[in-house]
Amino acid sequence: MEFSLIPFAFGAIQKQAVDEVIKCNEYTKRFGIILTPDQAVELVETRFLALSGSGRVEFGGGVIDKIIRAFCDSPYISKHNYTQTLHDLIEIFYYAKNETAELISDDDLIKFMNRAFDGVCQGSLDLLAGREIFRLANNLRFGLPADYVEDEILEEAEEDE
Amino acid sequence: MNNGLDKIRIIEPDTLDGEFYFQSLIEQAQIKGLLSDAEIERLQYECLALLAKKAERYNSGFSSSLRVEKAQSMMASVLFTIGVHLKTCPAPDDAATVLKSETVDDLYQKGRERIDVLLTSAKTLHQNLLRNLAEIKNVFYRATVEGGIKGFFKLYNPDYSAQEIHITADYPTGLPVPKLAGIEFITAYLNRLYLENSFFLCFASEDIHHLMCGGFGEYEELLMNVFEPVLTSAIGCVLAGTDPRRLDISSGEMLLYRQFEGLSDREISELIQTAAQKLDRVFNLSPQLYGYIKSCLPSIADKVKAATDRKQLDKVFFKPDYPDERPELLYSFGEKMPDEQYRKVLEEIALCRFSQDKIAVIRESVHSLADMEDILLDAELTYEEVMSVLGSLGLPELAALSKRYQLQAEIDEFGLSEREQNMREYLKEHIAGMPQKQREAIEKMVKVIREE
Numbered sequence: 001m002e003f004s005l006i007p008f009a010f011g012a013i014q015k016q017a018v019d020e021v022i023k024c025n026e027y028t029k030r031f032g033i034i035l036t037p038d039q040a041v042e043l044v045e046t047r048f049l050a051l052s053g054s055g056r057v058e059f060g061g062g063v064i065d066k067i068i069r070a071f072c073d074s075p076y077i078s079k080h081n082y083t084q085t086l087h088d089l090i091e092i093f094y095y096a097k098n099e100t101a102e103l104i105s106d107d108d109l110i111k112f113m114n115r116a117f118d119g120v121c122q123g124s125l126d127l128l129a130g131r132e133i134f135r136l137a138n139n140l141r142f143g144l145p146a147d148y149v150e151d152e153i154l155e156e157a158e159e160d161e
Numbered sequence: 162m163n164n165g166l167d168k169i170r171i172i173e174p175d176t177l178d179g180e181f182y183f184q185s186l187i188e189q190a191q192i193k194g195l196l197s198d199a200e201i202e203r204l205q206y207e208c209l210a211l212l213a214k215k216a217e218r219y220n221s222g223f224s225s226s227l228r229v230e231k232a233q234s235m236m237a238s239v240l241f242t243i244g245v246h247l248k249t250c251p252a253p254d255d256a257a258t259v260l261k262s263e264t265v266d267d268l269y270q271k272g273r274e275r276i277d278v279l280l281t282s283a284k285t286l287h288q289n290l291l292r293n294l295a296e297i298k299n300v301f302y303r304a305t306v307e308g309g310i311k312g313f314f315k316l317y318n319p320d321y322s323a324q325e326i327h328i329t330a331d332y333p334t335g336l337p338v339p340k341l342a343g344i345e346f347i348t349a350y351l352n353r354l355y356l357e358n359s360f361f362l363c364f365a366s367e368d369i370h371h372l373m374c375g376g377f378g379e380y381e382e383l384l385m386n387v388f389e390p391v392l393t394s395a396i397g398c399v400l401a402g403t404d405p406r407r408l409d410i411s412s413g414e415m416l417l418y419r420q421f422e423g424l425s426d427r428e429i430s431e432l433i434q435t436a437a438q439k440l441d442r443v444f445n446l447s448p449q450l451y452g453y454i455k456s457c458l459p460s461i462a463d464k465v466k467a468a469t470d471r472k473q474l475d476k477v478f479f480k481p482d483y484p485d486e487r488p489e490l491l492y493s494f495g496e497k498m499p500d501e502q503y504r505k506v507l508e509e510i511a512l513c514r515f516s517q518d519k520i521a522v523i524r525e526s527v528h529s530l531a532d533m534e535d536i537l538l539d540a541e542l543t544y545e546e547v548m549s550v551l552g553s554l555g556l557p558e559l560a561a562l563s564k565r566y567q568l569q570a571e572i573d574e575f576g577l578s579e580r581e582q583n584m585r586e587y588l589k590e591h592i593a594g595m596p597q598k599q600r601e602a603i604e605k606m607v608k609v610i611r612e613e
Contacts, residue, residue, distance in 0.1 A: 051226060058226040059213035097226060105223045 017044045020065045028072040033082045046087045050094040063093060063106050070114045076123025088125045089113065096133045103140040112136060112146055171195060172253035179340040180324075182244035190257040200261055207265035208243075212236050219321060234322055239269060241324035241343055245279070246272035276319045279344045284314060286351050295361035298370055298381045305332035306354055313347055335388040335457045356453040357388040363444045364391065364408060371481035372408045378482075390479075392454060393461050397478035399436040405443055411480050418478075421469045429469065430462045490606060492561045493613040495529025503532070510540045520549055530558050534565075537587075538580045544587070551591040556599060560606035562588055568607075 021040040028034060035043070047062055067089050071077055077085055096109055104112070113128060121127040139148045171193045178185040187204065190196040215235055216227055246268055250256040259268070287310050294306065309328045316327040324342040334353040341349055361369060372394050373380040373387060380387075391408065398405035400420055401413030410417055421429060437458055441451050468477040497503070506526045513519045519542065527533050533554070537547060551559070566585045574582050592600060 055229050056226045057229050057232045059216050060225050063225050094226065097224065098228075102224060102228075106225055 014041075014044055014048075016060075017047065017062055017064065020062075021068070024065050024068040024072075027069060031072050033072060033077070033079045035083065039083050043083075043086055043090065046090050047094075050091045053091075054094040054098050056094055056097065063110065064090060066106065066110055067093060070110045071117070074114070074118050074123070076118065085125065088129075089117075092125065092129045092133065095129065096136070099133055099137040100140050101137075104136070104146060108146065115147075170252060170254060172257060174253055177253055179345075180342045181240070182248055183240045184244075186244075186247060186253060186256055187260070189253070190260065195254070195257040196260060204260060204265060208236070208239060211239055211265055211269060215239065215321065234325075238319075238321055238323040238325075242272035242276060242319070243268045244272070245275050245323075245343075245345065249275060273319065276323055276344055279348050280314075280317070280319065283344060283348050283351055286348075286355055287311075287314070290351070290355050290358055293358065293362065295358050295369075296366035297361060297387055299332075299373075299385070299387055300382055301332045301384050302387060305330060306358075310347070310351065317344065317347075319344070331384060333384070333386045335386050335392070335460070336453065353453070356450050359447065359450050360388060360454070361391065364395075364406060368406075368408045368481070371483055372479070374484050375482035376479040389457060389461065392457060393464070393477060394479070395440055396433055396436040396461065399439045399443075400432070401478075405440060409481050410478055414475075414478070414480065418474045421465065421474060424469070426462075426466050429466050430459070433458055433462050433465065487609055490557075490610045491613050492557060492610050494531040494534070494561065497529065497531045497535070498526075503535070506536070507540055510536070510542075516543070516546050516549070519546055520553075523550060524553070530554075530561060533558075534562065534584075537584060547587050548591060551587065556602055557606060557610075559588070559592060560603045560610055561612070563592065563603060564607050564610050565612070568592070 018037070018040045021035060021043055022037060025034040043064055044062075047058075047064055051058055064086075068086065071085070071089060072082075092113065093109065096113070097106075100109070113132075116132040117123065117125075117128050121132060135149070136146055138144075139146055172186070172189045172195070176185070176189055187196060187201060191198075191201060212232065212235055216232060219231075219235065220227060243265065247256040247259065250259060290306065294303075297303065305328075309330060309332075313326065313328045317325070323344070326343065326346050330338075330346075330350055332354075334350065335357060336353055338346060338349045338353065369387070369391055373390065376390055377383060377385070394408045394410065395405040397410045397417055398408060398413075401410040401417035403410055403413045420432065424432065434455075437451075437454055440446070440454070446454070464477050465474070468474045498506075506522065509522050509526070510519050513522060519540075523533075523536055523540075527536055533550070536542075537550060542550070554562075566581070566588060568585065568589055574585070577585070592603060595603075
C-alpha cells in the first residue's frame with residue numbers, strides 16, 4: 001500500500017499556499033508590486049517543482065511569503081522583474097537548503113540571501129546561486145559564521161572600492 | 162459456548178508481513194473486501210496529516226521543508242507504530258475492524274504507548290541478562306549482548322524512527338529472528354539471547370569452552386551461534402549415556418553413533434525429541450526455555466540426518482578439546498647477526514661460483530634460524546640450493562618455519578612478497594618429500610610450538 005508524499009504535498013496544500021501568497025499583496029503594494037492569482041498559482045507550482053527537484057517535501061504553506069516579504073523592498077526588484085525574480089529565488093532557496101545540509105534555518109537563509117542579493121551580488125541571481133551559496137555552504141560545513149569571508153577576498157573588495 | 166470450532170478467518174495471519182504489518186493488513190483487507198476504497202483513502206490522508214504534524218514538530222520552526230528520505234523514514238515510523246498496536250488485536254480480522262472505527266491519531270497513540278511498554282520490558286530483560294551473563298568466550302556473543310544492545314537503547318528514537326534497529330545484531334541466535342523491525346525485533350532477539358543464556362548457565366563455562374574448542378578450534382573469533390552446538394552436545398550425552406552436565410560424549414560415543422544406524426529421518430527426529438525431554442527432566446528447564454529448545458530441534462535433526470548419511474556423526478557430536486592443557490613447545494629463532502656482518506655473508510655467497518661453496522659459506526656463517534630464514538629469502542639461491550639448505554635443518558626448525566609461514570592453513574598470499582611465497586612453496590615441497598613419520602612429527606610439533 002503506497003503512502004506517496006508528493007500528491008499530498010501538492011494537492012492538499014496548494015490552495016493554502018496560494019492564499020498565503022495573495023495575502024502578501026497587502027504588504028507589497030506599498031512598494032508598487034503585487035501578484036495576480038494566476039501568478040500566485042505559478043509561484044506555488046514553481047515551489048512544488050523546486051521541492052521535487054531538490055528531493056524535499058513541505059507540508060505547510062511554505063516559505064514563499066517569507067521570501068516575498070524579505071525581497072519586496074530590494075532596490076534590484078521592480079514590477080518588471082518581480083515575478084521572475086521570485087521564481088528564481090524560490091529555486092535558489094531550496095537548492096541552498098540541500099547545499100547547506102540543513103545547517104541553517106529558513107529565516108537565517110532568507111536573511112543571508114537578501115543581504116547578499118542587495119549587497120555583494122548587486123541584484124545578480126547568478127552570483128547569488130553560484131558564488132554566495134557556495135561560500136555559505138562551505139562556511140557552515142567548516143563551522144564558520146555564515147557571513148565569513150577570507151581575508152584576501154575582503155582585501156580585493158576594499159581595493160575595488 | 163466454545164464447541165471446539167475455529168472462528169472463520171477472512172484474513173490469514175501468514176499473509177501479513179511482520180515488518181510492514183499495517184500496510185500488508187490494509188492490502189489484504191482491501192482484497193478481502195473488509196475495507197472500502199474510501200476508507201483506505203481516509204486512512205492515507207490521516208497518516209499524511211499525522212506526518213505533517215510530526216514534521217512540524219521535528220523541524221521546530223527551524224525549517225518548513227525536509228528531505229524526502231527523512232519524510233519517508235518518518236512515515237515508515239508512523240506506519241510501524243500503528244502496526245505495533247494492530248498486532249495486539251486477537252486476529253487480523255479484528256485489526257481490520259479497528260481500522261474502520263478508529264482514527265489514525267488514536268491508533269498511533271496506542272501504538273506509541275505499546276512501544277514504550279516493549280521498550281521498558283526490553284531494558285529490564287537486558288539488565289537481567291547482563292546480571293547473569295554466562296562466560297562465553299566468543300567475542301561476537303559478548304560484544305552484541307553487552308555493547309550492541311546497549312547501543313540500540315541509546316540510539317532508538319520511537320518518535321521519528323520507531324522502525325529502525327540501528328545495530329547489526331551480528332551474533333546469530335539458534336532460532337533466527339522472524340521478519341520484524343524496531344523494538345519488536347530487539348524484543349524477539351533479546352528473548353532468544355536470554356533463553357540461550359539460561360541454558361548456558363546449566364553448564365560450567367569451562368565445559369562449554371572445551372566443547373567449542375573441540376568442535377571449532379579457535380571459536381572465540383568466529384561469527385557463530387554457540388547455543389546449537391551446546392544443545393546438540395547435551396542431547397548427544399543423553400543418547401550416549403554420559404552426564405549431559407559435562408558435555409562430554411567421550412566414554413559413550415560408539416553407543417551414540419550406533420543409535421542412529423539404519424534410522425529413518427522421522428525416527429531420528431523422534432530420538433532427538435526424546436533426548437530433549439530427558440534434558441528437561443535433568444535440568445528442570447523453564448517452560449519458555451524448553452519451548453525454545455523444541456523449536457531448535459528440527460535444525461539439529463537435519464544436521465544429524467545429513468551427517469548420518471555421510472557417516473560423519475563425529476562432526477555433529479564432537480568431543481571436547483583442552484588446548485590450554487596441552488604442553489607447549491617454546492621455540493626461539495635466535496639472535497640475528499649484525500647488519501654489517503650479514504651484508505658480508507650475502508656478498509660472499511654472491512661471489513661463489515658453485516653451489517657447494519655457497520652451502521659451505523651458509524653453514525659456516527649462519528648460526529641462528531632467524532639468519533637462516535633471511536638468507537633463504539635474500540641470497541637469491543637456486544631451487545636446488547634452497548632444498549639443500551632446508552635438508553640441513555632439523556625437524557624442530559622445519560616445524561618452526563612451518564608455523565611461521567602458516568603452511569597448515571589456506572592463507573591469502575596477496576600480502577606476501579614473491580620471495581615469501583616461494584619460501585612457502587619450497588617448504589611445502591620439502592616437507593611433502595620427507596618420510597611419513599617425520600611429516601607427522603612436524604605436524605604434531607606445529608600444533609604445540611609457540612614462538613618466543
